[in-house]
Amino acid sequence: EVKLLESGGGLVQPGGSLKLSCAASGFTFNDFALTWVRQPPGKGLEWVSGASASGSSLYYADSVKGRFTVSRDDLTQTLYLQMNSLRAEDTAIYYCAKGLSRGVIAPLHFWGRGTLVTVSS
């Protein structure tokens, strides 16, 4: 059974940092692209960042480029999102999602339950 479990969310002040984790199980980790998608309260989905299966291709939304860093650890089967210089507009539920295949272009076949990040003073 595929499982994606996000953690690391919480309340942080503007300008602060947080590191999100997504623990994966139930599939061959390095065969699939992994993605972060966020959803501000009461709003729609926004793609944030993605890593190809090999980890050699990393992509970022313009809104987070230079502030967020995505990485994946094949040994621990974990996807990370290091978030620096956080802003109020980064407040959202952050979902980890598994692609249907190796590339970041792949449809998001399975989603975790999400972790809430709140940026506020």
Add this chain to the structure above:
Amino acid sequence: QSVLTQPPSASVTPGQSVTISCSGTSFNIGSKSVNWYQQFPGAAPKLLIYNDNQRPSGVPDRFSASKSGASATLAISGLQSEDEADYYCASWDDHLHRPVFGGGTKVTVL
């Protein structure tokens, strides 16, 4: 402002059908596959349709989708109360070099 444009809402009576449009450009829908996601309140999104018109295992055939040019359409037939949810279209954008989502359509069953 979402890259892909969807109507914000649609209301349908039980048993009727509804179509949801998703409008893009030649950089995304016009040249790349479209995927659709379903999201119930308080839950994570779920892949409903992928590669323009393919249903993952377990998705009822009441859900179908099509694409023409730079526009895509999701159709739900025989609407049931349990279909009340938000529906999002998504595609890859060759100009932005990243995936893009529509703003979502809230389907209400009257």
